[in-house]
Amino acid sequence: MDAYEQITRNVSEVVTEDEVRALAESPDGKRAYVGYEPSGVLHIGHMLTATKLMELQDAGMDVTVLLADVHAYLNDKGSFEEIRDTAERMKAQFLAYGLDEEQTEFVLGSEFQFDREYVLDLHALELNTTLSRAERAMAEIKGGDSVKVSQAVYPLMQALDIVYLDVDLAIGGMEQRKVHMLARDVLPAIDEDAPTCMHTPLIADLSSGAGKMSSSTGTTISMEDSTKDIEEKVNAAFCPPTANPDPADDGTERENPVLQIFEYHVFPRFEQVVVERPEKYGGNLTYDDYASLEAELESGELHPMDAKTALASYLDELIAPGREKIRAQK
RNA sequence: CCGCUCUUAGCUCAGCCUGGCAGAGCAGCCGACUGUAGAUCGGCUUGCCCCCCGUUCAAAUCGGGGAGAGCGGACCA
Known part of the structure; x- marks a missing residue:
């Protein structure tokens, strides 16, 4: 590059x-x-x-x-x-x-x-x-x-x-x-x-995929979130199995915030992303770049729930050092 | 400085005239259905009715005072 x-x-x-x-x-x-x-x-x-x-x-x-x-x-x-x-x-x-x-x-x-x-x-x-x-x-x-x-x-x-x-x-x-x-x-x-x-870019609202994620209303991920907070927030996120969701009923455009966070937060910081997946669904998946992850979510090979589990885990890893700092500051 | 309008649930607002249990839509939450979320269906929650004083058996509602927001006007030697 x-x-x-x-x-x-x-x-x-x-x-x-x-x-x-x-x-x-x-x-x-x-x-x-x-x-x-x-x-x-x-x-x-x-x-x-x-x-x-x-x-x-x-x-x-x-x-x-x-x-x-x-x-x-x-x-x-x-x-x-x-x-x-x-x-x-x-x-x-x-x-x-x-x-x-x-x-x-x-x-x-x-x-x-x-x-x-x-x-x-x-x-x-x-x-x-x-x-x-x-x-x-x-x-x-x-x-x-x-x-x-x-x-x-x-x-x-x-x-x-x-x-x-x-x-x-x-x-x-x-x-x-x-x-x-x-x-x-x-x-x-x-x-x-x-x-x-x-x-x-601005990350779309986590729960609706519309507009921008707001720190005042709706769900925001911050450094003081616990591992459990992050898992819950990511799991509740809007995530159709595509990078280009249909507009909402009222016509507002929607994005896929789970994919956005992979693209803008996870892949820039990790060489490789491993999606841990139960054997019954085919075992672990490995991605070297964002595009291949998006493609497999789109094709159905990667299920949104497995993507979310992986996302929560990587986000948690990114946030962990800051979270420790915040605890020490209190 | 003067005048007009507005202030009620997280948001948009109805209710006020004619005083009598605090309302709707959306949002949110909980379940059902999906191996996620959303959609759909079923259920539920939500209040300093801007503040103070007064009238009244009873005030979101009537009267007075105040605050905040919006709009208009005036002043321009």
Whole structure:
């Protein structure tokens, strides 16, 4: 696999391909970043972008993880003290999940976002952005039930972070794409380069296969889940024997979240996946890549229940170190 | 600053006029059927009716005050 393929593996969107190809020419020392609002416990959404960061590290890139305490505050996620408290725990969980400590720099937003120069640049961006544009950019990520002025400032700070953290490649889930597009539009207004971005897919809701897995409603897999929690959640997941389920009765598109998790969480971290299967159903199955697993689920050779059992076991293995960390933190 | 509308189950809302057991759809949960889930069928759960004060035998419902949300207007020397 060449560097470009490795860097863009499993992403939904590359902006722009030419820019990433240029990065892939000499990835060593290039800097990628993701910003996260601190939350007490890593969930599967955090882990998805973290997996991508690990792949970028394997390709030779350095990684900055922004623990976006100021952003979380602006997004109505609680008091500053509470938020900063969780940031440190989050860092430990990322390391436990597998980010390389040598190649990862953790930065707290408040370390540089109050600098005079930063704030002046921020105001310059504000001057170049309409409220409705900022609001649209935030549509997918805002917390709370009404739009605050702080939430209009939020995406502009993300744009500036890319400049101040000296980032070559901005990573985020697909919910971040409008923010990143805003950054590409507005940064040239202060004579900065439009950032190169890649967006990871969003995992569908575990129980319905529709929309995106939400941390607030529905079922989410997080680092504090016990082995039993994971088994129960995965077993309850929507999983027709196909990668392309029929739409729901009301017409909404559905995905197969079990396959998605195999594709985006398990195969990037394991060379080989062994599905343990009772003798009466034919014994164990072994897969070296995601495509062959999907094909056999589709053909009926692999039964969804056996796939689920295997998925729960691999997920548990991925989460176990972080789970230990969380227990130690309490 | 002024005016109008809204606030009831996890969600969308009905009920308010004309006071009398707190409702529906969806979601959720439990079973049946499937070697998973979903679909289907059967059953079940769910409440600070935004808050306070008042009227009344009795208030989600009527009156007063307040809060939050949405919309409009005014001001622009």
